[in-house]
Amino acid sequence: MITVVTAVELPTDHPMRAWALPNGFPMLVDAASQQLIEPALHYLAAKHLDHKGKRKWNAKAANTTAAEAYDLRCWFDFLQNVETGPNTFGKAWDLANENDYVEYRDQLHDLISNVTHRPLQDSTIRRRQITVEAFYKFAIGRGIYFGDFLKTKVRKGRTRPANSDVLRHTHNGQQDDSYVSAYREEVGPSGVIRALTEIEWQHVKRELGPMPSEARAGELTKSRDRLASELSCSTGLRVDEVSKLTPNDVFNLDSHWRRLSQDGRDSGYIPLVVTKTKRLKPRTILVPAYLVPELIAYVEGERKAAVNAGRAYAKTKGLVFREPKTLFVNHNNAGHNAGKAIRPQTLSYAFSSACRAAGLLTRVENLDPETMQSYNQMVSSHSFHDLRHTFAVWKYFALIAEKDAEPWKEIQILLGHAQLSTTTDLYLHVCAIEKARIGKKVMQATRKLGGVHNA
Numbered sequence: 001m002i003t004v005v006t007a008v009e010l011p012t013d014h015p016m017r018a019w020a021l022p023n024g025f026p027m028l029v030d031a032a033s034q035q036l037i038e039p040a041l042h043y044l045a046a047k048h049l050d051h052k053g054k055r056k057w058n059a060k061a062a063n064t065t066a067a068e069a070y071d072l073r074c075w076f077d078f079l080q081n082v083e084t085g086p087n088t089f090g091k092a093w094d095l096a097n098e099n100d101y102v103e104y105r106d107q108l109h110d111l112i113s114n115v116t117h118r119p120l121q122d123s124t125i126r127r128r129q130i131t132v133e134a135f136y137k138f139a140i141g142r143g144i145y146f147g148d149f150l151k152t153k154v155r156k157g158r159t160r161p162a163n164s165d166v167l168r169h170t171h172n173g174q175q176d177d178s179y180v181s182a183y184r185e186e187v188g189p190s191g192v193i194r195a196l197t198e199i200e201w202q203h204v205k206r207e208l209g210p211m212p213s214e215a216r217a218g219e220l221t222k223s224r225d226r227l228a229s230e231l232s233c234s235t236g237l238r239v240d241e242v243s244k245l246t247p248n249d250v251f252n253l254d255s256h257w258r259r260l261s262q263d264g265r266d267s268g269y270i271p272l273v274v275t276k277t278k279r280l281k282p283r284t285i286l287v288p289a290y291l292v293p294e295l296i297a298y299v300e301g302e303r304k305a306a307v308n309a310g311r312a313y314a315k316t317k318g319l320v321f322r323e324p325k326t327l328f329v330n331h332n333n334a335g336h337n338a339g340k341a342i343r344p345q346t347l348s349y350a351f352s353s354a355c356r357a358a359g360l361l362t363r364v365e366n367l368d369p370e371t372m373q374s375y376n377q378m379v380s381s382h383s384f385h386d387l388r389h390t391f392a393v394w395k396y397f398a399l400i401a402e403k404d405a406e407p408w409k410e411i412q413i414l415l416g417h418a419q420l421s422t423t424t425d426l427y428l429h430v431c432a433i434e435k436a437r438i439g440k441k442v443m444q445a446t447r448k449l450g451g452v453h454n455a
Helices: 038-048 059-080 098-108 122-141 198-208 224-235 239-243 247-257 262-267 291-316 344-357 385-401 407-415 420-438 449-454
Strands: 002-006 026-030 083-085 269-274 283-288 361-367 374-380
Touching (some): 002 059, 026 059, 038 059, 038 122, 059 098, 059 122, 224 239, 224 344, 224 385, 239 344, 247 269, 283 407, 344 374
Antiparallel strands (some): 002 026, 269 283, 361 374
């Protein structure tokens, strides 16, 4: 059984303090032998501490290092349970090969999260693989591993649906996922398209809060989560892409908006090139013109107040506050985090919370990893990523209503898919089912995506 322990900082007058690990730095230990797993420590230290022992250390670095430590714990725990002969288990890390790695990836499919009590999400499996590969790349570079671990490119993430009834690999002391935000694994099976209906979207919007224009005179609203969700639903942006937008993006949109006619401002779209995308491949999205004044109002009102609150808090602590480059920031009542750049998971959590508040719930069957007993739980029916799916499905029906002969090609471009087959494989089936369900009565919201806010 592998455990994660944390370093305790030495007293300031200790002669070895300059070379000691910072307080809270994670280390892997074999619980049975009480031996430190040194290669894992060397990897974490090399990545997160500089060569002089000085600490590139803060709350963000601590969280990232802890996540990697627990990812490595899962891998080393797996190695302890590898069958190497009749009734013989355990394999040294430097003897592990690509076959072991593939088996590890496959067995992650059936692990149950200690947080959500459901099978791990594709993103969690992918992250654990990335950490393990980075560890072996480091070991190869240091000349302490000579195997064939990275000879070929092993596919990352989920390669088959989760099987919550059969656990092929459970380990004693299974990975503790307490450092993973619950929202990461509450979104259900990967690859499932769950577009919102117009009615569902109206309910969720009410829970997300008002738009800046809906505020009373002199009142400061909290419209960040609503605006972020509106952007995703009307453009197909992913949550991390939304979180990386900048005020300059809004000012560029505003300069175009000012040149539009009144009709264009009411129902038109303004192109915006986004560069911080998946795989960093730039693409052009079409932002509904009605959103631009709302975004300007957010920048000049709610965002400015949050940044000022962050600057004021930093001043009381004798710290320097640097205004973030991101459009969306933490609220002005977020204490020491006020005015700082928003994290994607904050937006995701806000959206799923709004879904739950709107009564959009679904029953899922969970499995307690300790007792192996199943139980039911009500969770949000939708995740933030479903807004991207909603955009694609609604856009399809809008294009069909406009007699577009190649709707999938336009959707592919707007979503930024490299291959047309990716778009059709994802959405063709769900659009066919929805088309049959609604018959000839296409949802009013699909007439023009820029107008759904008025429904």
